[in-house]
Amino acid sequence: MGAPHGHHLHWHGHSPIHRLPAHVKLVSLLAFVVTVVATPREAYWAFAAYLLLMLGVWVASRVPLGYLARRMVVEVPFVVFALLIPFVATGPRVDVGPLSLSEPGLLAAWGILAKATLGVMASLALATTTEPRDIVAGLEHLRLPALMVGILTFMLRYLDVVVGELERMRIARESRGFRATSVRQWPAIAATTGALFIRSYERGERVHLAMLSRGYGGRMPLLHETSTPASAWARGLALPAAALLVLVAAVVLR
Amino acid sequence: MSFPVLDVQGLAYAYPDGHQALFGVNLHVHQGERVALLGPNGAGKTTLVLHLNGILTAGKGAVAVSGLPVTKDNLLEIRRRVGIVFQDPDDQLFMPTVRDDVAFGPANLGLRGAELDARVASALEAVGMADFADRPPHHLSFGQRRRVAVATVLAMEPEILVLDEPSSNLDPASRRELADILRSLDVTVLMVTHDLPYALELCERAVILSDGVIVADGPTRDILLDEETMRAHRLELPFGFNPATLPER
Numbered sequence: 001m002g003a004p005h006g007h008h009l010h011w012h013g014h015s016p017i018h019r020l021p022a023h024v025k026l027v028s029l030l031a032f033v034v035t036v037v038a039t040p041r042e043a044y045w046a047f048a049a050y051l052l053l054m055l056g057v058w059v060a061s062r063v064p065l066g067y068l069a070r071r072m073v074v075e076v077p078f079v080v081f082a083l084l085i086p087f088v089a090t091g092p093r094v095d096v097g098p099l100s101l102s103e104p105g106l107l108a109a110w111g112i113l114a115k116a117t118l119g120v121m122a123s124l125a126l127a128t129t130t131e132p133r134d135i136v137a138g139l140e141h142l143r144l145p146a147l148m149v150g151i152l153t154f155m156l157r158y159l160d161v162v163v164g165e166l167e168r169m170r171i172a173r174e175s176r177g178f179r180a181t182s183v184r185q186w187p188a189i190a191a192t193t194g195a196l197f198i199r200s201y202e203r204g205e206r207v208h209l210a211m212l213s214r215g216y217g218g219r220m221p222l223l224h225e226t227s228t229p230a231s232a233w234a235r236g237l238a239l240p241a242a243a244l245l246v247l248v249a250a251v252v253l254r
Numbered sequence: 255m256s257f258p259v260l261d262v263q264g265l266a267y268a269y270p271d272g273h274q275a276l277f278g279v280n281l282h283v284h285q286g287e288r289v290a291l292l293g294p295n296g297a298g299k300t301t302l303v304l305h306l307n308g309i310l311t312a313g314k315g316a317v318a319v320s321g322l323p324v325t326k327d328n329l330l331e332i333r334r335r336v337g338i339v340f341q342d343p344d345d346q347l348f349m350p351t352v353r354d355d356v357a358f359g360p361a362n363l364g365l366r367g368a369e370l371d372a373r374v375a376s377a378l379e380a381v382g383m384a385d386f387a388d389r390p391p392h393h394l395s396f397g398q399r400r401r402v403a404v405a406t407v408l409a410m411e412p413e414i415l416v417l418d419e420p421s422s423n424l425d426p427a428s429r430r431e432l433a434d435i436l437r438s439l440d441v442t443v444l445m446v447t448h449d450l451p452y453a454l455e456l457c458e459r460a461v462i463l464s465d466g467v468i469v470a471d472g473p474t475r476d477i478l479l480d481e482e483t484m485r486a487h488r489l490e491l492p493f494g495f496n497p498a499t500l501p502e503r
């Protein structure tokens with residue numbers, strides 16, 4: 001029944017995680033990440049517990065694990081960075097085979113890897129189960145300034161339009177025999193980018209006129225005033241609450 | 255005596271760069287009329303339309319809607335009375351869902367709750383798009399987007415509906431569907447168009463705007479059959495289309 005939607009991360013579905021209100025998920029994500037980041041990195045078993053919790057959420061979201069795992073590649077730059085630390089950090093060294101590694105460096109690398117992985121997993125759980133526009137609505141619900149909500153809304157709405165425009169310009173360029181194979185052809189690409197900027201700017205002006213024509217007075221009307229049942233908060237905050245228990249245990253048992 | 259829905263008198267306008275687009279336009283549109291605004295590219299049609307709800311401010315002359323002058327103080331009421339459907343639906347539809355987009359106008363007028371929902375539902379019903387309320391507008395076909403654009407304006411219950419080239423880019427079936435919708439609405443219409451058969455089909459009256467002035471005003475059929483005026487203002491009937499051979503309406 002599920003399927004990915006266009007170029008977005010969202011995976012269409014109807015799991016309990018999908019059904020949670022977006023703002024509850026946002027608060028839950030933030031609380032979970034803060035808890036993970038606050039955990040001392042020597043508390044190895046705590047990270048194992050977090051991983052189990054996160055895997056539980058992934059399974060409950062009914063998004064195929066392969067789909068989620070493939071999208072973990074955004075983490076690669078952090079992994080590379082973390083793997084370099086034991087080589088360049090100072091302090092007492094340990095020998096692993098032919099390599100001489102810094103001990104504090106190893107610990108720092110482990111901390112970054114573990115926390116980044118959990119953070120990316122949690123963010124993916126949000127992004128795959130929540131439509132981008134619902135995330136924006138959730139931010140609005142959480143009292144993000146109206147101007148920022150407006151900017152995000154427009155960005156989402158016109159991303160497809162601008163990408164489509166860029167694609168049509170590319171096709172038109174190539175239909176006239178253009179191939180971007182060498183640096184000498186960069187001016188043509190720069191010109192396209194400039195044209196795209198002007199077109200987007202002009203479209204912005206036309207959209208603004210159309211908004212004024214419908215009585216827009218500088219403030220987006222609030223269209224959805226829904227209340228969130230306590231049960232939704234309870235379900236949504238179960239994850240960070242469990243994580244917090246783990247954190248408390250880790251600190252107390254140290 | 256009742257006021258004309260639209261009363262444009264001696265309207266002149268020059269763009270900030272100095273280009274003068276309108277040179278004294280006079281136009282009256284009465285309750286229940288459907289009027290086609292014809293004219294070649296660059297005649298000033300869109301410029302005129304942007305004056306009707308105060309987006310552009312008259313350099314000289316005046317515009318009034320049902321007796322209310324278009325001035326800074328009246329803008330919100332003027333924009334309720336004059337509903338403009340722009341040429342490119344992508345400029346008009348910017349909210350995440352069709353429902354929110356149709357709600358945007360009436361919400362700006364202060365409507366909320368059940369009253370707002372009812373407005374949205376009846377506007378979408380009128381254009382046959384009720385089943386698409388929860389879809390994002392950019393996933394709809396062009397013809398569907400044009401219809402939603404009409405609904406966004408209908409939801410404000412305007413006294414006059416102004417359409418800028420409503421049939422452009424539509425396939426023949428969508429073009430006919432839109433005509434059926436426009437005919438079914440009980441509202442005064444001013445329709446800018448290059449599609450002369452469409453003008454004849456939908457509007458009993460036509461005016462020609464050329465080089466910033468109204469040069470002809472009369473029954474659409476007579477205007478289209480006036481070869482001399484048509485030629486003088488770069489208007490041409492499409493191949494094989496002869497209003498004279500069509501039956502009287």
Ligand SMILES: Nc1ncnc2c1ncn2[C@@H]1O[C@H](COP(=O)(O)OP(=O)(O)OP(=O)(O)O)[C@@H](O)[C@H]1O
Pocket residue numbers: 269270271273274275293294295296297298299300301302
């Ligand atoms: N923003 C602007 N600044 C300066 N001149 C403009 C601007 N917009 C339009 N014009 C000029 O005003 C004149 C009338 O333009 P307008 O867009 O009203 O014509 P139109 O009748 O709608 O044409 P079309 O049939 O091509 O849509 C044209 O000569 C045009 O070049």
Ligand SMILES: [Mg+2]
Pocket residue numbers: 299300301418
């Ligand atoms: Mg125009």
